[in-house]
Amino acid sequence: MAVEKTVPAANAGAASAAGMRTVLVTGGAGYIGSHAVLQLLLAGFRAVVVDNLHNSTELAVRRVAALAGDHARNLSFHKIDLRDKGALEMVFATTRFDAVVHFAGLKAVGESVQKPLLYYDNNVIGTINLLDVMSAHGCKKLVFSSSAAVYGSPKNSPCTEEFPLTPNNPYGKTKLVVEDICRDIYRSDPEWKIILLRYFNPVGAHPSGYLGEDPCGIPNNLMPYVQQVAVGRRSALTVLGNDYATRDGTGIRDYIHVVDLADGHIAALQKLFENPGIGCEAYNLGTGRGTSVLEIVAAFEKASGKVLQIT
Numbered sequence: 001m002a003v004e005k006t007v008p009a010a011n012a013g014a015a016s017a018a019g020m021r022t023v024l025v026t027g028g029a030g031y032i033g034s035h036a037v038l039q040l041l042l043a044g045f046r047a048v049v050v051d052n053l054h055n056s057t058e059l060a061v062r063r064v065a066a067l068a069g070d071h072a073r074n075l076s077f078h079k080i081d082l083r084d085k086g087a088l089e090m091v092f093a094t095t096r097f098d099a100v101v102h103f104a105g106l107k108a109v110g111e112s113v114q115k116p117l118l119y120y121d122n123n124v125i126g127t128i129n130l131l132d133v134m135s136a137h138g139c140k141k142l143v144f145s146s147s148a149a150v151y152g153s154p155k156n157s158p159c160t161e162e163f164p165l166t167p168n169n170p171y172g173k174t175k176l177v178v179e180d181i182c183r184d185i186y187r188s189d190p191e192w193k194i195i196l197l198r199y200f201n202p203v204g205a206h207p208s209g210y211l212g213e214d215p216c217g218i219p220n221n222l223m224p225y226v227q228q229v230a231v232g233r234r235s236a237l238t239v240l241g242n243d244y245a246t247r248d249g250t251g252i253r254d255y256i257h258v259v260d261l262a263d264g265h266i267a268a269l270q271k272l273f274e275n276p277g278i279g280c281e282a283y284n285l286g287t288g289r290g291t292s293v294l295e296i297v298a299a300f301e302k303a304s305g306k307v308l309q310i311t
Helices: 012-017 031-042 058-073 085-094 109-114 116-136 170-188 222-230 258-274 293-304
Strands: 022-026 046-051 075-079 099-102 141-145 193-199 201-203 252-257 280-285 290-292
Touching: 022 031, 031 046, 031 058, 031 099, 031 258, 046 085, 058 075, 085 116, 099 116, 099 258, 109 116, 109 170, 116 170, 141 170, 141 258, 170 193, 170 280, 193 258, 201 222, 201 258, 222 293, 252 258, 258 280, 290 293
Parallel strands: 022 046, 022 099, 046 075, 099 141, 141 193, 193 280, 201 252
Antiparallel strands: 252 290
């Protein structure tokens, strides 16, 4: 696949001369990735985005550029699939990266059960290619966007980093496989510095409303489904289950605002630069507080002034 730049960026050499750190962001056109790219730019980094646009759009990158203002000159984009190792090599051959923030990957739990080979191919093989190219070019700082799915169905709450890693679907298993690869890489070469971020359920949008979550096809998460019902794209929200052992009978999850999540990735990146003894560490990102399906609906109705049809 050809490398395709669509957003102009400052010259890599000039950025390096000015002391600006350059970060590769895989999956940077996606929901979480695009918010993280914006926060990176505002924090003074140069961001190079690679994304295959499988479940995202280049519009998100353009909107990041618009929100970044003058910082947009430090943003560039390449349409690349990580499984295309040659295309990835070309990017590394022309730019020296100080670190990588790795979001790219398929993430629908149900689809992963139906198409496990697709998920192992995309999420694992793509990551192996990335790590191989990083190593060849001496870039050994990585923030990996993992998932709380590596814990499976924890028996207690809140879930901590010491909980058993027992994912119960192929999506979660691909995240754990990549985590294991990262741990093995660090054991083989202590020059690597890796932070694994396991987060729960991202929701929300940039305060401007110009950047948010709008998945292709049927949403796999609650909040975008709620939003699509509110704007009339879908007729009703189907609530699955009403007899859970919760305060209102509906399922409870830990929801974290996407901007807070993006800031968590920036904090992890800063730790890689500031802490020479980081090794390979895992951190959970969440609020530690659960919110039920009906509480999410009620909060959305209050904020939007719309009444949602529920079935």
